[in-house]
Amino acid sequence: MHIKSAEFITSAVKPSQYPSGELPEIAFAGRSNVGKSSLINTLLNRKRLVKTSSTPGRTQLINFFNINDKFGFVDIPGYGYAKVPASVKKKWGPMIETYILKRETLKGVVVILDIRRKPGPEDISMIDWLMHHHISTILVQTKADKLSKGKQSKQKKIIADTLSMNQEDLILFSAKSRLGKEKVWRAIEKLI
Numbered sequence: 001m002h003i004k005s006a007e008f009i010t011s012a013v014k015p016s017q018y019p020s021g022e023l024p025e026i027a028f029a030g031r032s033n034v035g036k037s038s039l040i041n042t043l044l045n046r047k048r049l050v051k052t053s054s055t056p057g058r059t060q061l062i063n064f065f066n067i068n069d070k071f072g073f074v075d076i077p078g079y080g081y082a083k084v085p086a087s088v089k090k091k092w093g094p095m096i097e098t099y100i101l102k103r104e105t106l107k108g109v110v111v112i113l114d115i116r117r118k119p120g121p122e123d124i125s126m127i128d129w130l131m132h133h134h135i136s137t138i139l140v141q142t143k144a145d146k147l148s149k150g151k152q153s154k155q156k157k158i159i160a161d162t163l164s165m166n167q168e169d170l171i172l173f174s175a176k177s178r179l180g181k182e183k184v185w186r187a188i189e190k191l192i
Helices: 036-043 086-102 121-132 149-162 181-191
Strands: 006-012 025-030 062-067 071-075 106-114 137-142 170-172
Touching: 025 036, 025 086, 036 071, 036 106, 036 137, 036 181, 062 086, 086 106, 106 121, 106 181, 121 137, 137 149, 137 181, 149 170, 170 181
Parallel strands: 025 071, 025 106, 106 137, 137 170
Antiparallel strands: 006 062, 062 071
């Protein structure tokens, strides 16, 4: 995918704040601190379009980006551990659920997993929920550069087994080495 333009459009918490338009959208979801922002920035060949943070829970709104005036990327808040007030966390579930179920231009969700961690209950619930609602899903394992090739294979198998999927359904990715970037793009292009 050749990226000519990538720009932030708006942040939203409810449908009336979503950008209007007919462009297909791909959402990005994952636990807090899983490498979501780094994945999006790498895909778009940008360093800081999506802000990265070492503090989990920085994304607290649904953030919309226009890519090439042809489609959109949507960064949704990370689930799981986050140093945010419980009252804010409680609002995330309904906010994310409303976006995913009601947004007609949504074509699929990229679910991001840290290759070093076994999927937790939140990851499994998110994937099961997306499948239950027939939402197309792309599973990406980030931070692959942090493990040797042997450990990558071992972890890929553990994660696939935990999720009851084929290893081929998981894409290894590294923001540092750009491993998997083309595979992720091919999967996204199929959906849009």
